[in-house]
Amino acid sequence: MSTVKVLRFGPIRYAQEAWQKLEQRPNVEVVESGASSRAEFLKELDEGKFKDVNVIARTFESVKQTGLLDKELLALLKEKTSLQAISHNGAGYDQVDAVECGRLGIQVSNVPSLVDAATADTHIYLLLGALRNFQDSTLRMLQGKWPSEKCAGTPVGHDPEGKVLGIYGMGGIGRAVRDRAKPFGFRKILYHNRNRLAPELEQGAEYVSMDELLSQADVISINIPLNDATRHSINKDTIAKMKDGVVIVNTARGPIVDESALLPALKSGKVGAFGSDVFENEPNVNMELIRQPNVVSLPHMGTHTVETMKAMEEFVVQNVAAFVDQGKVLSIVPELKGKF
Numbered sequence: 001m002s003t004v005k006v007l008r009f010g011p012i013r014y015a016q017e018a019w020q021k022l023e024q025r026p027n028v029e030v031v032e033s034g035a036s037s038r039a040e041f042l043k044e045l046d047e048g049k050f051k052d053v054n055v056i057a058r059t060f061e062s063v064k065q066t067g068l069l070d071k072e073l074l075a076l077l078k079e080k081t082s083l084q085a086i087s088h089n090g091a092g093y094d095q096v097d098a099v100e101c102g103r104l105g106i107q108v109s110n111v112p113s114l115v116d117a118a119t120a121d122t123h124i125y126l127l128l129g130a131l132r133n134f135q136d137s138t139l140r141m142l143q144g145k146w147p148s149e150k151c152a153g154t155p156v157g158h159d160p161e162g163k164v165l166g167i168y169g170m171g172g173i174g175r176a177v178r179d180r181a182k183p184f185g186f187r188k189i190l191y192h193n194r195n196r197l198a199p200e201l202e203q204g205a206e207y208v209s210m211d212e213l214l215s216q217a218d219v220i221s222i223n224i225p226l227n228d229a230t231r232h233s234i235n236k237d238t239i240a241k242m243k244d245g246v247v248i249v250n251t252a253r254g255p256i257v258d259e260s261a262l263l264p265a266l267k268s269g270k271v272g273a274f275g276s277d278v279f280e281n282e283p284n285v286n287m288e289l290i291r292q293p294n295v296v297s298l299p300h301m302g303t304h305t306v307e308t309m310k311a312m313e314e315f316v317v318q319n320v321a322a323f324v325d326q327g328k329v330l331s332i333v334p335e336l337k338g339k340f
């Protein structure tokens with residue numbers, strides 16, 4: 001291939017060396033966008049600034065610069081650039097309409113596997129924190145409530161031992177959650193996926209229908225990708241099927257949970273606690289939701305470690321390099337497998 005032009009969004013935090021090596025190749029040119037909004041990016045496109053761009057390397061946060069890579073933007077990219085591949089930094093690529101990319105002949109890669117450990121670690125923190133009311137206890141201590149009351153007046157929590165864990169989405173992250181959860185002594189670990197896993201991947205977890213998972217689990221662990229089928233799959237109806245006092249933990253994507261249904265359920269105690277790293281309208285979080293005493297919250301930091309972020313950034317570069325070398329990204333997303 002002649003020169004491959006790469007449009008890079010987002011800062012390079014850790015993979016400077018990998019990017020430098022790529023940029024030193026005689027047939028690679030990397031450009032950046034100065035846009036701080038979709039309108040500005042559309043103007044850059046109109047000006048023909050990126051007409052020779054073949055690859056976009058992007059981050060989750062770069063949605064601030066372009067908006068979603070939806071049908072409208074993809075059509076413009078197709079018209080005003082030479083786009084053939086998008087290398088997304090993250091496991092979840094719901095900001096990119098992958099099916100439409102396939103239709104337009106644009107490959108999409110993500111970063112699977114490398115995110116599993118850090119995300120599952122975060123999940124366990126939230127799971128224990130939600131069972132034990134740890135966020136509420138910290139806030140109470142900071143408010144000076146400890147001297148007057150035992151444990152600063154925090155409501156008594158629950159042990160994981162003897163409970164049923166229901167894993168909704170048993171991909172790489174779900175399986176890493178299962179492995180980390182085992183030593184805590186859950187009585188049973190159930191899971192639900194669209195399809196049952198091979199026995200060697202189940203590792204003792206029991207495949208059940210969604211309804212069985214909802215009705216039997218004491219703790220529901222959400223690890224599925226966000227798409228049209230999973231958006232708001234935790235809603236008023238599915239919450240009604242759950243056990244009273246169920247604990248829900250989400251490190252996948254906020255919009256999987258319909259927060260307008262969750263909030264009253266948290267207030268009534270139907271949902272005993274919610275531990276979440278992700279929120280429906282993040283970064284603009286529903287403050288009433290995160291202020292509930294039975295919520296443990298984090299600002300989307302599942303992969304926020306030096307080691308994992310470095311590995312992810314380097315993998316984004318590997319995907320670009322594979323496209324430069326072979327015309328194919330390394331880790332094409334499942335929707336587009338076999339299409340290129």
Ligand SMILES: O=CC(=O)O
Nearest residue numbers: 090091092115303
């Ligand atoms: O949210 C993080 C990711 O998708 O990797």
